[in-house]
Amino acid sequence: MTTTPRPAPQRGIFDEPYWRYAAAGELRLQRCSACGSFRYPPGPACPDCLAEEHEWTALSGRGSLLAWTVFHRQYFPGIPVPYAVAAVRTAEGPILIGNIAGTAVGDLIHGMPLTAVFEDVTTTDGPLRICQWTRLGPSSTLEEQE
């Protein structure tokens, strides 16, 4: 477990459930009850059908690596460089941002299968559980990464 203080998330009123589920180790996204479209970041209306009603749907936790960048400039005192940030295309469609645990930057490959893992971090606002990603393989578990 890392104790590196990271920047706290921006938490608008629609973001609260996401972080509450994350704290419980669940990856859930807001989904339109009328037409089934995901909304991410969460918001007040469905961009497809404008309905307000929604539920918080659990994702499979499966995804693939869409793109990444390696930070060489230090923007945050709490996150030492270099570090990679990835855009992950989830199996359900929405694109999520995270760091890749347990894979060296040089070994990242576009399209590589990933699975969601939760990491407990310290932020400037206190402890937070955030969704990260790790290479999907038969022996890959969160415990192994740590």
Added chain:
Amino acid sequence: MVDLARLSALRDTVAIVGVGETDYPEDYGRARRGERYQDAYGYAATAFRRALTDSGLERRDIDGLVAGPALAGERLGEVLGMDVRWADQADAVQAVVKAALAVHAGVAECVALVYGNDQRTGGTAYGGPGAMGGERHLAYTYYAPWGLTSQGALYALLANRYMEVTGLTERELGGVAVAQRAFARLNPNAVMRKPLDVEDYLAGRYICEPLRLFDYCLVNDGGVALIVTTAERARRLRRPAVLLSGIGRSDHNREATSLRPRLMDFYRPAQRNAAEQVYAMAGMGPSEVDVLQVYDSFSIHVPLALEGFGFCAEGSAGKLLSSGDLGPGGRLPVNTSGGHLSGSYMQGWGHLAECVRQLRGEAGERQVPGARTTQYISDVAGKVTSLIYRRARA
């Protein structure tokens, strides 16, 4: 739907008759030495004074005012002593669009577009938890817990994906910085004038990989102003009139924060829409553009614009970037003042001024011979706008 008949009624009816810029190398030198000799309004006032003199108009002739993003309209009017009958606030490219619409509609006859920014001495942060622009672009700050902020990092993600899809190499991308530096060397008002070849580029440090130091804009203090009026009035003024021939705009906001339009589409649908409109209104195509200006916070904007507006086929920009065609003497000169990368980061306002200077034939050593048509393409996070200008017939 675009009403081409109405759009065409605007074509060539509005002119740019004055341009003014501050002395970017001096602004940069002073900022580097930690001297704060101007604030944003000071730079704005210098640029405005110069644009007014350039136009031959008097301050009392100006009845419209558009303030750039770092300025408050009220304070700008106060500083410049101007009580106008029409005013607005806009970024560079929208300032021209708004002024043109206002002049065309008759709510103002002579509009000053004024930009000033003390972003360097003022310590504007483009990355970090309070990254500039986060209030308008949620993605600039939303992912801070994972260490992702800054416009540069988002364009680095795009570049990573774009290179995978198109095969663009880092060496080819370096062609953008190299070509623009070659132009900057011919422009006494560009900040970075030391020679830069592709080996120097590749030796530059990464900021957010795959983007390097020379892929990033040069944050600087400074100011730019333009004066816009009717084509009729422009004919009575002393400078060669530059006419606005085309306007194209298209936004790609769906799923903007989740980065889908950026990473999956490279903003192409918005670019295509804007291209279709700007060329239809101007009655021409990309092959007739003599000088191209591209909003270049980051070098990767250039291949996106070249492909999105049909200067080359999708996915084929790499060869064009490394061919030398974009630089001095090339077949498609791009960012002839040095742009944001080597000239000065004036948030697109300097590109507007350069369009005018090239068409007037007053760009000195960097002048593109016989330039009759210039195009500006601005795509900031999927908000795509393009303008086409022509030199008025004498």
